[in-house]
Amino acid sequence: MPEQNFEMEHQKALHNLKKNLPDNEDLEAMVNIFKAFGDMTRAKIIFALAETPLSVGEIADTLDMSQSSISHQLSILKGLNLVSNARRGRNIHYRLSDQHIITIFKQTQDHIIEDENDF
Amino acid sequence: MPEQNFEMEHQKALHNLKKNLPDNEDLEAMVNIFKAFGDMTRAKIIFALAETPLSVGEIADTLDMSQSSISHQLSILKGLNLVSNARRGRNIHYRLSDQHIITIFKQTQDHIIEDENDF
DNA sequence: TTCATATATGAATGATTGCTCATATATTCA
DNA sequence: TGAATATATGAGCAATCATTCATATATGAA
Numbered sequence: 298m299p300e301q302n303f304e305m306e307h308q309k310a311l312h313n314l315k316k317n318l319p320d321n322e323d324l325e326a327m328v329n330i331f332k333a334f335g336d337m338t339r340a341k342i343i344f345a346l347a348e349t350p351l352s353v354g355e356i357a358d359t360l361d362m363s364q365s366s367i368s369h370q371l372s373i374l375k376g377l378n379l380v381s382n383a384r385r386g387r388n389i390h391y392r393l394s395d396q397h398i399i400t401i402f403k404q405t406q407d408h409i410i411e412d413e414n415d416f
Numbered sequence: 417m418p419e420q421n422f423e424m425e426h427q428k429a430l431h432n433l434k435k436n437l438p439d440n441e442d443l444e445a446m447v448n449i450f451k452a453f454g455d456m457t458r459a460k461i462i463f464a465l466a467e468t469p470l471s472v473g474e475i476a477d478t479l480d481m482s483q484s485s486i487s488h489q490l491s492i493l494k495g496l497n498l499v500s501n502a503r504r505g506r507n508i509h510y511r512l513s514d515q516h517i518i519t520i521f522k523q524t525q526d527h528i529i530e531d532e533n534d535f
Numbered sequence: 536t537t538c539a540t541a542t543a544t545g546a547a548t549g550a551t552t553g554c555t556c557a558t559a560t561a562t563t564c565a
Numbered sequence: 566t567g568a569a570t571a572t573a574t575g576a577g578c579a580a581t582c583a584t585t586c587a588t589a590t591a592t593g594a595a
Contacts, residue, residue, distance in 0.1 A: 310468035314478050318463050319525075321456075326528050327521060328459050335451035336583075337443065344437050349429035353542060359433050366584055368543055387541065387593060397527040402446065404523055406438075408516040409445050455553075472572055485554055487573055506563060506571065 333377050334402070338362065339370050346380060347399045352388035452496050453521070457481065458489050465499060466518045471507035 318324075333339055341360050345351060351359070357367045371391055374380045379398060382391045393399065437443075452458055460479050464470060470478070476486045490510055493499045498517060501510045512518065 307468060311470070311474060311478070314464055314467055314470075317467060318460060323525070323528075324456060324459055324463075327524050328454055328456055330524055330527070331450045331459070332454035335447055335454040337440075337447055338583075340443055340447050340450070341437060344443075345433055348433055348436060349426060351430070351433075354540095355430060359430070363585070364542070365544085365586080369583075372543075384592085389542065395527065395530060397523065397530065401520060401523050401527065404516065404520050405446050405449055406442070408449070408514065408520065409442075411514060411516065457553080473570095482555070483572070484556080484574085487571095488553075491573075503562085508572065 330377060330379070333374060333379060336370075338366065339374060340402075342367070342370060342374065343379070343393065343398060343402065346391060346393045347402075350390045350392040352385070352390050354388065356391070449496060449498070452493060452498060455489075457485065458493060459521075461486070461489060461493065462498070462512065462517060462521065465510060465512045466521075469509045469511040471504070471509050473507065475510070 319327075334343070338360065342356055345356060345359055353364060353368055353371065356371075357364045360367065371380065371382075375382065375391075378394050380391045381394050382389050384390075438446075453462070457479065461475055464475060464478055472483060472487055472490065475490075476483045479486065490499065490501075494501065494510075497513050499510045500513050501508050503509075
Protein backbone atom coordinates (compact mmCIF):
# COMPACT_ATOMS: atom_id res chain seq x y z
CA MET A 298 0.00 0.00 0.00
CA PRO A 299 1.82 3.13 -1.20
CA GLU A 300 0.03 5.29 1.33
CA GLN A 301 1.76 3.45 4.17
CA ASN A 302 5.16 3.73 2.53
CA PHE A 303 4.68 7.42 2.34
CA GLU A 304 3.81 7.52 6.00
CA MET A 305 6.83 5.43 6.95
CA GLU A 306 9.18 7.60 4.93
CA HIS A 307 7.68 10.63 6.55
CA GLN A 308 8.19 9.24 10.02
CA LYS A 309 11.80 8.44 9.26
CA ALA A 310 12.41 11.94 7.88
CA LEU A 311 10.69 13.45 10.88
CA HIS A 312 12.85 11.48 13.26
CA ASN A 313 16.10 12.66 11.66
CA LEU A 314 14.97 16.24 11.21
CA LYS A 315 16.29 17.82 14.36
CA LYS A 316 19.82 16.59 13.95
CA ASN A 317 19.91 17.41 10.23
CA LEU A 318 19.20 21.09 10.76
CA PRO A 319 22.29 23.35 10.52
CA ASP A 320 23.63 24.16 13.95
CA ASN A 321 22.56 27.44 15.45
CA GLU A 322 25.84 29.21 14.91
CA ASP A 323 25.88 28.58 11.16
CA LEU A 324 22.22 29.44 10.85
CA GLU A 325 22.68 32.64 12.75
CA ALA A 326 25.44 33.76 10.40
CA MET A 327 23.16 33.15 7.45
CA VAL A 328 20.19 34.83 9.04
CA ASN A 329 22.28 37.89 9.85
CA ILE A 330 23.21 38.27 6.22
CA PHE A 331 19.59 37.94 5.12
CA LYS A 332 18.65 40.49 7.74
CA ALA A 333 21.19 42.85 6.20
CA PHE A 334 19.66 42.28 2.76
CA GLY A 335 16.15 42.73 4.13
CA ASP A 336 16.14 46.50 4.18
CA MET A 337 15.50 48.83 1.26
CA THR A 338 18.34 51.19 2.04
CA ARG A 339 20.92 48.47 2.38
CA ALA A 340 19.63 46.65 -0.69
CA LYS A 341 19.96 49.82 -2.72
CA ILE A 342 23.45 50.38 -1.42
CA ILE A 343 24.40 46.88 -2.48
CA PHE A 344 22.98 47.32 -5.97
CA ALA A 345 24.77 50.63 -6.32
CA LEU A 346 28.08 49.13 -5.22
CA ALA A 347 27.56 46.30 -7.66
CA GLU A 348 28.05 48.87 -10.42
CA THR A 349 31.06 50.71 -9.07
CA PRO A 350 32.84 51.54 -5.83
CA LEU A 351 31.37 54.67 -4.27
CA SER A 352 32.10 57.15 -1.53
CA VAL A 353 29.67 57.64 1.32
CA GLY A 354 28.59 61.00 -0.05
CA GLU A 355 28.02 59.62 -3.53
CA ILE A 356 25.81 56.90 -2.15
CA ALA A 357 23.87 59.41 -0.06
CA ASP A 358 23.34 61.62 -3.12
CA THR A 359 22.34 58.72 -5.35
CA LEU A 360 19.82 57.35 -2.89
CA ASP A 361 18.74 60.80 -1.80
CA MET A 362 19.31 60.06 1.85
CA SER A 363 21.26 61.64 4.69
CA GLN A 364 24.97 61.06 5.07
CA SER A 365 24.46 59.83 8.60
CA SER A 366 21.90 57.24 7.64
CA ILE A 367 24.09 55.84 4.89
CA SER A 368 27.10 55.78 7.16
CA HIS A 369 25.19 53.83 9.78
CA GLN A 370 24.02 51.29 7.25
CA LEU A 371 27.49 50.95 5.75
CA SER A 372 28.89 50.16 9.15
CA ILE A 373 26.36 47.34 9.49
CA LEU A 374 27.30 45.96 6.08
CA LYS A 375 30.96 46.26 6.95
CA GLY A 376 30.45 44.48 10.25
CA LEU A 377 29.17 41.52 8.26
CA ASN A 378 32.05 41.70 5.78
CA LEU A 379 29.63 42.41 2.98
CA VAL A 380 31.50 45.55 2.00
CA SER A 381 35.03 46.82 2.50
CA ASN A 382 36.36 50.36 2.35
CA ALA A 383 39.49 52.27 1.52
CA ARG A 384 40.40 55.90 1.61
CA ARG A 385 40.76 57.49 -1.78
CA GLY A 386 41.92 61.06 -1.51
CA ARG A 387 39.50 63.00 0.60
CA ASN A 388 36.80 60.33 0.52
CA ILE A 389 36.31 56.79 1.65
CA HIS A 390 35.26 54.42 -1.08
CA TYR A 391 33.17 51.39 -0.35
CA ARG A 392 32.97 48.27 -2.49
CA LEU A 393 31.30 44.87 -2.32
CA SER A 394 33.47 42.31 -0.57
CA ASP A 395 32.81 39.61 -3.11
CA GLN A 396 30.75 38.79 -6.13
CA HIS A 397 28.69 36.13 -4.36
CA ILE A 398 26.59 38.87 -2.91
CA ILE A 399 25.11 40.07 -6.13
CA THR A 400 24.59 36.49 -7.24
CA ILE A 401 22.37 35.91 -4.25
CA PHE A 402 20.25 38.90 -5.22
CA LYS A 403 19.99 37.70 -8.80
CA GLN A 404 18.99 34.24 -7.63
CA THR A 405 16.25 35.76 -5.56
CA GLN A 406 15.09 37.83 -8.49
CA ASP A 407 14.81 34.55 -10.43
CA HIS A 408 12.65 33.12 -7.72
CA ILE A 409 10.29 36.06 -7.93
CA ILE A 410 10.08 35.91 -11.71
CA GLU A 411 9.35 32.19 -11.62
CA ASP A 412 6.72 32.91 -9.03
CA GLU A 413 4.98 35.53 -11.15
CA ASN A 414 4.64 33.04 -13.98
CA ASP A 415 2.43 30.89 -11.79
CA PHE A 416 -0.40 33.38 -12.05
CA MET B 417 47.42 58.93 -17.23
CA PRO B 418 45.53 55.86 -15.92
CA GLU B 419 44.41 57.73 -12.82
CA GLN B 420 42.31 60.10 -14.90
CA ASN B 421 40.77 57.27 -16.89
CA PHE B 422 39.68 55.70 -13.65
CA GLU B 423 38.13 58.96 -12.56
CA MET B 424 36.31 59.40 -15.87
CA GLU B 425 34.94 55.86 -15.77
CA HIS B 426 33.81 56.47 -12.25
CA GLN B 427 31.99 59.67 -13.19
CA LYS B 428 30.23 57.87 -16.02
CA ALA B 429 29.18 55.02 -13.77
CA LEU B 430 28.01 57.48 -11.15
CA HIS B 431 25.90 59.35 -13.66
CA ASN B 432 24.08 56.22 -14.80
CA LEU B 433 23.68 54.77 -11.34
CA LYS B 434 20.27 56.04 -10.40
CA LYS B 435 18.53 54.80 -13.50
CA ASN B 436 20.30 51.44 -13.41
CA LEU B 437 19.00 50.56 -9.97
CA PRO B 438 16.06 48.12 -10.00
CA ASP B 439 12.78 49.97 -9.63
CA ASN B 440 11.32 50.18 -6.18
CA GLU B 441 8.62 47.62 -6.75
CA ASP B 442 11.04 44.89 -7.80
CA LEU B 443 13.42 45.77 -5.02
CA GLU B 444 10.69 45.67 -2.45
CA ALA B 445 9.69 42.18 -3.52
CA MET B 446 13.26 41.01 -3.08
CA VAL B 447 13.72 42.78 0.21
CA ASN B 448 10.55 41.19 1.55
CA ILE B 449 11.88 37.75 0.77
CA PHE B 450 15.17 38.51 2.48
CA LYS B 451 13.25 39.84 5.44
CA ALA B 452 11.43 36.53 5.59
CA PHE B 453 14.75 34.66 5.53
CA GLY B 454 16.20 36.97 8.14
CA ASP B 455 14.66 35.36 11.17
CA MET B 456 15.84 32.26 12.99
CA THR B 457 12.43 30.69 13.33
CA ARG B 458 11.54 31.10 9.69
CA ALA B 459 14.99 29.97 8.56
CA LYS B 460 14.63 26.82 10.63
CA ILE B 461 11.18 26.19 9.19
CA ILE B 462 12.59 26.50 5.70
CA PHE B 463 15.43 24.08 6.40
CA ALA B 464 13.01 21.63 7.95
CA LEU B 465 10.66 21.83 4.98
CA ALA B 466 13.62 21.32 2.67
CA GLU B 467 13.82 17.78 4.06
CA THR B 468 10.15 16.84 3.95
CA PRO B 469 6.68 18.33 4.03
CA LEU B 470 5.50 18.82 7.59
CA SER B 471 2.37 19.64 9.53
CA VAL B 472 2.21 22.71 11.74
CA GLY B 473 2.37 20.57 14.85
CA GLU B 474 5.37 18.63 13.60
CA ILE B 475 7.25 21.83 12.93
CA ALA B 476 6.36 23.18 16.36
CA ASP B 477 7.59 19.98 18.00
CA THR B 478 10.78 19.85 15.97
CA LEU B 479 11.69 23.45 16.71
CA ASP B 480 10.38 23.25 20.24
CA MET B 481 8.16 26.26 19.80
CA SER B 482 4.51 27.08 20.31
CA GLN B 483 1.91 26.11 17.73
CA SER B 484 0.75 29.69 17.55
CA SER B 485 4.16 31.09 16.85
CA ILE B 486 4.80 28.59 14.06
CA SER B 487 1.41 29.23 12.56
CA HIS B 488 2.04 32.96 12.50
CA GLN B 489 5.38 32.50 10.78
CA LEU B 490 3.96 30.05 8.28
CA SER B 491 1.33 32.55 7.31
CA ILE B 492 4.06 35.08 6.58
CA LEU B 493 5.95 32.57 4.45
CA LYS B 494 2.75 31.65 2.67
CA GLY B 495 1.93 35.28 2.00
CA LEU B 496 5.21 35.51 0.13
CA ASN B 497 4.56 32.27 -1.76
CA LEU B 498 7.59 30.70 -0.16
CA VAL B 499 5.55 27.77 1.11
CA SER B 500 2.27 26.18 0.12
CA ASN B 501 -0.03 24.00 2.13
CA ALA B 502 -2.54 21.21 1.69
CA ARG B 503 -4.73 19.34 4.08
CA ARG B 504 -3.68 15.78 4.68
CA GLY B 505 -6.16 13.99 6.89
CA ARG B 506 -6.48 15.81 10.13
CA ASN B 507 -3.44 17.98 9.57
CA ILE B 508 -2.26 20.64 7.20
CA HIS B 509 1.03 19.91 5.55
CA TYR B 510 3.34 22.66 4.44
CA ARG B 511 6.02 22.40 1.79
CA LEU B 512 8.50 24.70 0.09
CA SER B 513 7.02 26.35 -2.98
CA ASP B 514 10.07 25.76 -5.10
CA GLN B 515 13.62 24.54 -4.97
CA HIS B 516 15.11 27.97 -5.64
CA ILE B 517 14.60 28.79 -2.01
CA ILE B 518 17.04 26.29 -0.64
CA THR B 519 19.51 27.19 -3.37
CA ILE B 520 19.56 30.74 -2.10
CA PHE B 521 20.39 29.53 1.38
CA LYS B 522 23.16 27.29 0.08
CA GLN B 523 24.58 30.16 -1.95
CA THR B 524 24.68 32.27 1.18
CA GLN B 525 26.37 29.50 3.08
CA ASP B 526 29.03 29.51 0.36
CA HIS B 527 29.54 33.21 0.86
CA ILE B 528 30.11 32.69 4.56
CA ILE B 529 32.54 29.83 4.04
CA GLU B 530 34.53 31.86 1.52
CA ASP B 531 34.56 34.68 4.01
CA GLU B 532 35.93 32.53 6.81
CA ASN B 533 38.83 31.51 4.60
CA ASP B 534 40.00 35.10 4.51
CA PHE B 535 41.11 34.91 8.12
C1' DT C 536 48.21 75.48 12.67
C1' DT C 537 43.59 76.79 11.20
C1' DC C 538 39.66 76.14 8.19
C1' DA C 539 36.78 73.33 5.39
C1' DT C 540 35.18 68.91 4.02
C1' DA C 541 34.11 63.92 4.54
C1' DT C 542 32.86 60.41 7.48
C1' DA C 543 31.68 58.19 11.95
C1' DT C 544 29.21 57.75 16.10
C1' DG C 545 26.03 58.11 20.24
C1' DA C 546 21.50 59.10 22.07
C1' DA C 547 16.69 59.60 21.33
C1' DT C 548 12.49 58.30 18.97
C1' DG C 549 8.96 56.24 16.24
C1' DA C 550 7.98 52.17 13.69
C1' DT C 551 8.22 47.28 12.93
C1' DT C 552 8.17 42.73 14.51
C1' DG C 553 8.10 38.07 17.03
C1' DC C 554 6.06 35.93 20.71
C1' DT C 555 2.24 34.87 24.05
C1' DC C 556 -2.32 34.34 25.48
C1' DA C 557 -6.95 33.81 24.54
C1' DT C 558 -10.10 32.46 21.38
C1' DA C 559 -12.13 31.41 16.79
C1' DT C 560 -12.54 28.17 12.95
C1' DA C 561 -12.49 23.83 10.77
C1' DT C 562 -12.24 18.96 10.33
C1' DT C 563 -12.47 14.23 12.04
C1' DC C 564 -14.37 10.72 14.92
C1' DA C 565 -17.81 8.53 17.78
C1' DT D 566 -24.90 16.14 16.27
C1' DG D 567 -21.34 16.78 19.88
C1' DA D 568 -16.61 16.23 21.55
C1' DA D 569 -11.82 16.28 20.47
C1' DT D 570 -8.01 17.73 17.73
C1' DA D 571 -5.40 20.76 14.55
C1' DT D 572 -4.74 25.16 12.89
C1' DA D 573 -5.54 30.20 12.41
C1' DT D 574 -6.03 34.72 14.12
C1' DG D 575 -6.33 39.14 16.86
C1' DA D 576 -4.68 42.04 20.62
C1' DG D 577 -1.02 43.27 23.63
C1' DC D 578 3.81 43.65 24.91
C1' DA D 579 8.71 43.72 24.82
C1' DA D 580 12.51 43.92 21.88
C1' DT D 581 14.76 45.33 17.68
C1' DC D 582 15.81 48.66 14.31
C1' DA D 583 16.19 52.68 10.90
C1' DT D 584 16.36 57.38 10.92
C1' DT D 585 17.44 62.00 12.75
C1' DC D 586 20.03 65.30 15.24
C1' DA D 587 24.01 66.79 17.36
C1' DT D 588 28.63 66.23 17.61
C1' DA D 589 33.19 63.93 17.30
C1' DT D 590 37.06 62.50 14.42
C1' DA D 591 40.06 62.69 10.63
C1' DT D 592 42.04 64.24 6.44
C1' DG D 593 43.39 67.77 3.02
C1' DA D 594 44.05 72.60 1.72
C1' DA D 595 45.85 77.14 2.62
